[in-house]
Amino acid sequence: MNTRTRVTAIPALLAAGAFASLPGVLRGAAAQEATPEAGASLLSEFGFPEITITIENGEVTVPAEVQAGRVLIAYENIGDESSHPILMQPPAGVSADQMMADLGPEAMEPPEWFLDATFPGFVGETLPGETSYAVVDLLPGTHLVLDNAPFPFEVVPSDATPAAEQVPEADGVVRLFEMGFEFSEPLEPGRQVWEITNSGDLPHELLLIRSSAPVTPEQIIELFMSEDENATPVGGGPSLADIEPVGGLGWLSPGATAWTEVDLEPGTYAAVCFVFDPETGMPHLMLGMVDTFTVGNGGTPAATPAG
Ligand SMILES: [Cu+2]
Numbered sequence: 001m002n003t004r005t006r007v008t009a010i011p012a013l014l015a016a017g018a019f020a021s022l023p024g025v026l027r028g029a030a031a032q033e034a035t036p037e038a039g040a041s042l043l044s045e046f047g048f049p050e051i052t053i054t055i056e057n058g059e060v061t062v063p064a065e066v067q068a069g070r071v072l073i074a075y076e077n078i079g080d081e082s083s084h085p086i087l088m089q090p091p092a093g094v095s096a097d098q099m100m101a102d103l104g105p106e107a108m109e110p111p112e113w114f115l116d117a118t119f120p121g122f123v124g125e126t127l128p129g130e131t132s133y134a135v136v137d138l139l140p141g142t143h144l145v146l147d148n149a150p151f152p153f154e155v156v157p158s159d160a161t162p163a164a165e166q167v168p169e170a171d172g173v174v175r176l177f178e179m180g181f182e183f184s185e186p187l188e189p190g191r192q193v194w195e196i197t198n199s200g201d202l203p204h205e206l207l208l209i210r211s212s213a214p215v216t217p218e219q220i221i222e223l224f225m226s227e228d229e230n231a232t233p234v235g236g237g238p239s240l241a242d243i244e245p246v247g248g249l250g251w252l253s254p255g256a257t258a259w260t261e262v263d264l265e266p267g268t269y270a271a272v273c274f275v276f277d278p279e280t281g282m283p284h285l286m287l288g289m290v291d292t293f294t295v296g297n298g299g300t301p302a303a304t305p306a307g
Pocket of ligand 1: 204273284
């Protein structure tokens, strides 16, 4: 598949209004290698109840009802547009009707209550043809998957006997905070499970980007500011065409932990967060929530900042 796909680093909702000046950001590469079968998920080995959510060009199909608890989410992108979804539980007091109106395609900016929602974590950016996986903890109540529009579903109290929740064994550990990331070392190539915890006071996310050239955090910010796919940052570095999203974890509330599955080849990566700052409307990326790292010994070393 050679279709170049504009990667929606933030849902259209958040790209509107205060975000209109942001570029279309990442343009993803074509779909990656063959999608692994659902059973090939490393996270499926832990035996959590599994729910499948599909997206086809903005249309999300969610289960009618999900039981509360720790669940494995498989997110299948069967369309030809990339998806950067958010999973959220709106705050108490926001009715279903209001929620749908406030987050619909006509909404020009996030409603005031948006950052008061609960974000259990979700899959990261998912390219066409890919299936992403995440293990998250769901509490009873109305939830919604937000892509270009909201798609609600109910989480109901579990009738299973609550057992001590099993913790997936993780190959990598990532901590999110204001404004940055902390990765366990070393990060090895290959398919693996990452445990991600938000130890900050704000929601955060982990959008992983692979770069085919050495890159600095400053250059990543410059790239996201650029409208020109072929522009390269001052002092060199990759263009937007040289970077591609490779998963991660969607919005995660303060104090929450979730697990995602990544498949990393040796190389250079960046981590960025697009959660917005309510004061300025700026994504955390612009406030410095960007980091670069390498995976494996064969990785291209991260560039040193241009002096
Ligand atoms: Cu953040």
